[in-house]
Amino acid sequence: MTRQEKRNQKDLTKLERQRELQKYRSAAAGPKAERPPRSRLDTRTEDWDEMDPVVSERKHKGPAPITLVATATEEGLVTGIGPGVCRVYGKGVVSICRSMPGLAVGDRVRFELRCVREILPRRTTLSRPDPRNPKAKRVLAANVDIVVNVVSVSSPPLRPGLIDRYLAAIQRGGAKPLLCVNKIDLVQDPRELEVLNIYRDLGVPVVLCSAATGAGIPELIGALAGLTCVFTGHSGVGKSSVLNAICPSLALATREVGTVDKRGKHTTTSSSLHILANETKLIDTPGIRQFGLWEIGVDELRGYFQEFGAFALRCTYADCTHMGEPGCQVQEAARRGDIAPARLASYLRIRETLLE
Ligand code: GDP
Ligand code: ZN
Numbered sequence: 001m002t003r004q005e006k007r008n009q010k011d012l013t014k015l016e017r018q019r020e021l022q023k024y025r026s027a028a029a030g031p032k033a034e035r036p037p038r039s040r041l042d043t044r045t046e047d048w049d050e051m052d053p054v055v056s057e058r059k060h061k062g063p064a065p066i067t068l069v070a071t072a073t074e075e076g077l078v079t080g081i082g083p084g085v086c087r088v089y090g091k092g093v094v095s096i097c098r099s100m101p102g103l104a105v106g107d108r109v110r111f112e113l114r115c116v117r118e119i120l121p122r123r124t125t126l127s128r129p130d131p132r133n134p135k136a137k138r139v140l141a142a143n144v145d146i147v148v149n150v151v152s153v154s155s156p157p158l159r160p161g162l163i164d165r166y167l168a169a170i171q172r173g174g175a176k177p178l179l180c181v182n183k184i185d186l187v188q189d190p191r192e193l194e195v196l197n198i199y200r201d202l203g204v205p206v207v208l209c210s211a212a213t214g215a216g217i218p219e220l221i222g223a224l225a226g227l228t229c230v231f232t233g234h235s236g237v238g239k240s241s242v243l244n245a246i247c248p249s250l251a252l253a254t255r256e257v258g259t260v261d262k263r264g265k266h267t268t269t270s271s272s273l274h275i276l277a278n279e280t281k282l283i284d285t286p287g288i289r290q291f292g293l294w295e296i297g298v299d300e301l302r303g304y305f306q307e308f309g310a311f312a313l314r315c316t317y318a319d320c321t322h323m324g325e326p327g328c329q330v331q332e333a334a335r336r337g338d339i340a341p342a343r344l345a346s347y348l349r350i351r352e353t354l355l356e
Contacts, residue, residue: 073110073117078103078142079273086116089275104139105271105283106228124174126230126285129292137294140271141230141283144175148224150233150242152183153192160195162234164346165291167204168304172296175230178205180220182238185210198340202307211241221246221280228281230271235287243284247276252284298354305347307339323348 076090086099088111098115104125110118122142130138141147147170151158163179170177179199187193196206207223209216220242233239240252271285302308302322308330312320316327322344324331334344 073112075108075110075120077273078105078107078109078116079275081105081270088116089273102139104142105273106142106144106230106281108143126169126173126175126232127294128169129294131292134292140232140285141273143228144230144283145227146178146224146229147173147175148178148180148229148231150180150182150231150237150239152186152237153181154183154186156234156236158192158195159234160198160342161346161349162291163199164343165293165350166232167202168296168301168350169291169293171304172294172300178207178223178229180231180233180242181206181208182211182242184208184215185213195342198343209242209245211238211245214245217242217245224280224282226279228283230283230285232285232291233287237287239287240284243274243282246282247274250274250282250284293350293354296354298351301347301351301354305343307343308333308347311339321351323351 074090076088076095078086079089079094080087081099081103084099085096086103088095088097088109090111095111095114097111100116100119103109103116103119107122108120109116110120124144125142126140126144126147127137128140130136147166149163149166149170151163158181167177179196181193181196184193193208200206205223207216207220209220211217224246231239231243238254240254243250244252244254271283273281273283275281296304298321302312308322311329311333312322314329315322315325317325320328320330322328322330330339330344333339334341
């Protein structure tokens with residue numbers, strides 16, 4: 001055997017020994033543990049350890065000694081919620097904290113040792129029934145000044161019925177509405193926009209815009225400046241695109257209408273709050289197809305169609321439901337066009353769903 005051959009032989013044996021050692025080590029370690037699925041908020045255990053000194057102490061040094069630690073509660077703003085955890089922003093720092101039931105993005109909370117202890121009283125809310133459990137309430141956002149209802153003029157087409165549902169829910173929760181009409185670059189005939197006059201007449205601010213061309217975006221930024229605003233809308237109306245147009249660094253994922261994203265890159269699946277440089281707070285919510293109404297009674301509903309009020313006073317029956325009672329002045333006003341017939345139709349449809 002030449003010198004070179006001897007050296008090769010030696011290398012091969014070394015390699016084989018290394019492989020064997022590797023095999024032995026993996027067998028001793030047992031089957032590979034599966035990694036837990038990651039949530040939108042990255043809640044990997046490593047992160048918890050890193051961020052929570054109490055947890056990492058216990059893990060690395062056995063049971064923690066019992067010590068009395070004086071902890072001060074801090075106040076913060078909930079900017080995101082994941083399974084069992086939430087992001088809380090306070091004193092310029094974002095912490096991941098253990099959550100508590102019923103928490104919503106926009107909530108002001110007291111927390112200590114990275115655990116939320118208390119939800120502070122809410123100024124306003126935007127709520128709807130939980131899609132997975134219609135008997136439970138889901139607060140989409142708390143403490144908002146303005147609910148921006150994003151709609152599009154086409155693809156998907158304008159749905160005044162959905163706007164009316166939102167308007168009722170917004171009034172129920174105490175915030176102010178703003179109608180953001182996106183995709184105006186697709187308007188073929190200005191008459192398509194006439195329906196919006198109903199809402200202007202009701203005093204609802206209407207901003208026409210196009211996330212694609214940038215038209216109307218400065219006006220929208222001006223209307224929201226310094227306020228806490230939650231963006232809602234039917235999937236595909238361009239809500240994420242509008243938010244990106246307002247603040248490009250948000251870089252929210254957008255998608256083609258009707259496409260299923262195969263890469264698992266999602267458009268919004270849970271609410272999240274973003275704080276802009278001018279202190280405007282924008283809350284993004286999941287796109288929805290149906291907007292259920294929560295805790296609204298049929299009598300209360302009448303009050304949310306404020307333009308009926310003056311006519312309702314003259315209905316024959318004081319408790320007129322405006323569903324067709326003789327002498328109903330609301331029905332009469334809709335026939336004359338003093339009330340938009342579409343609004344009366346919405347009221348009747350919503351009323352029916354509330355009674356179901
Ligand atoms: P979201 O589901 O409401 O968040 O909607 P996306 O922002 O994901 O947008 C849905 C689709 O509408 C995408 O294909 C966007 O490119 C498109 N889109 C958004 N804004 C506009 C707009 O102003 N004009 C046009 N023509 N298309 C838009
Ligand atoms: Zn009536």
